[in-house]
Amino acid sequence: MIKHNKGVRDFFKNDYPKLYLLSGSQTPTDINLKDKSRIGYYCNVLAVTWFTINQLKDTPQHPYKTIIVERFVKRTRMIKVRELISYSQGKSNDLANQALKSFAEIFKQEQIKNKVYPLLEFE
Secondary structure, three states: OHHHHHHHHHHHHHHHHHHHHHOOOOOOOOOOOOOOOHHHHHHHHHHHHHHHHHHOOOOOOOOHHHHHHHHHHOOOOHHHHHHHHOOOHHHHHHHHHHHHHHHHHHHHHHHHHOOOOOOOOOO
């Protein structure tokens, strides 16, 4: 599980900021399969990323969407995220790992559903 989460963490640390900049600092809301260019692919990956984030659970028991957006997209410190979700250090770290795992699973499903190939793997 930790190795799997490392790939998702690396995606948000290294790839997501680049995708965001390449998209013109806009969050795409649709998939454009007609654009076969590299930039078109990157915009589609960014759109799939946000489709995935919007499908994550965001309940008091499973604040996955809040954790992903605040911690990994906005890069808020974990201590502030803990205050937002009202959990202790150990539990919030567990929830962050669960959120990353859930993101990876839904992301793969969304890529297949929206036919965004080649598939992005989190290894």
